[in-house]
Amino acid sequence: MLSMRVSTGIAFLAAAVACFAAMDTTTKAVSLTVPALMAVWSRNLFQVAAVAATLGPRRGRDLFKTTHPWLHAARGALLLLCSLSAFYAVRVMPVGEFTAIVLITPLVLTLLASRGERVPPLRWLLVFGGFAGAMMVIRPDSDQFNGAALLPLAIVAANTGYQWVTSRLAKMEDAGTMQFYTGVVGALLSGVALPWAWQTLSPAMWASLVLLGVLGTLGHFLLIHAYVRAPVAVLTPYLYLQIAFATLGGWLVFSYVPDAWSTAGILLIAVCGAGGTWLSQREAQMRKWGERRTRQEA
Numbered sequence: 001m002l003s004m005r006v007s008t009g010i011a012f013l014a015a016a017v018a019c020f021a022a023m024d025t026t027t028k029a030v031s032l033t034v035p036a037l038m039a040v041w042s043r044n045l046f047q048v049a050a051v052a053a054t055l056g057p058r059r060g061r062d063l064f065k066t067t068h069p070w071l072h073a074a075r076g077a078l079l080l081l082c083s084l085s086a087f088y089a090v091r092v093m094p095v096g097e098f099t100a101i102v103l104i105t106p107l108v109l110t111l112l113a114s115r116g117e118r119v120p121p122l123r124w125l126l127v128f129g130g131f132a133g134a135m136m137v138i139r140p141d142s143d144q145f146n147g148a149a150l151l152p153l154a155i156v157a158a159n160t161g162y163q164w165v166t167s168r169l170a171k172m173e174d175a176g177t178m179q180f181y182t183g184v185v186g187a188l189l190s191g192v193a194l195p196w197a198w199q200t201l202s203p204a205m206w207a208s209l210v211l212l213g214v215l216g217t218l219g220h221f222l223l224i225h226a227y228v229r230a231p232v233a234v235l236t237p238y239l240y241l242q243i244a245f246a247t248l249g250g251w252l253v254f255s256y257v258p259d260a261w262s263t264a265g266i267l268l269i270a271v272c273g274a275g276g277t278w279l280s281q282r283e284a285q286m287r288k289w290g291e292r293r294t295r296q297e298a
Helices: 004-030 036-064 069-092 095-102 105-113 121-138 147-169 175-191 203-229 232-254 260-297
Strands: none
Touching: 004 069, 004 095, 004 203, 004 232, 036 069, 036 175, 036 203, 069 095, 069 147, 069 175, 095 121, 095 147, 095 232, 095 260, 105 121, 105 147, 105 232, 105 260, 121 147, 121 260, 147 203, 175 203, 203 232, 232 260
16 A cells, blocks of 8 residues: 555656646647747746745745755756757647657666666567657658657657656755756756747737746646655656646647557557556565565575
8 A cells, every 4th residue: 555655746746747748738839939949948937936936935045055056957958958859849749649759768767777787678678669659659651750750759868867867856955946946057058049039929928938837847846746755666657647648638729639550659658668667666576575585594
């Protein structure tokens, strides 16, 4: 039976991925009108302002204290790379398919966690299965293929680093401090080229950008709290709820339903991802059992 703390972590993660799915759906809606740099810059600036306004009065200077500035810089830069790539990807891809490909990340993370150890054939099979599912979604040999559809695979690399840094920082730094510095790094880096991308927007478009900021800030805040309360291995299967939320958003907003090939690819990614998590948990249990037996024999 799950403890209350772990159950709360799972609830936080489910809420976080719902926010991310809503953010990607909103991003697709505004991507044809708003320049990518403006959208990403405004989201990060909103995050900085929101964190400073809500936590600054209570935390004071403690909000800005950190002993891991380079990890914050890396986290912010990786998230910025993910955000810019996602903006261009969802412009040409359905949100559900985009999300499914990005969620190959947990498979890559579990593979990297096995570095220095013998990787079981089943784990390799699950990773290859996840990438096979991605190819079923992208279908590079089809007439409808667009090169931008490969961007989610680039996001997998950046998102793998982002998730690793997040899980590490969450155990050492305050969630508010993490959010503040991630937003600062993203706003500064995207703001460098902003003068060349700036254009006049309607009030409705500015409202959409504010909504992106709210969803992104809330989603990452919930994600940090989820990692604080529950182990990565426990949380990982619930990341795949984002596919369902994203597909629902695509249906509600764009009246889009995945075709048979895309549906099969999405399911293959989800099954391989869940299988990878199950394998990781089984390996951890076997290691604990082996250590316990060794102590008993000694």
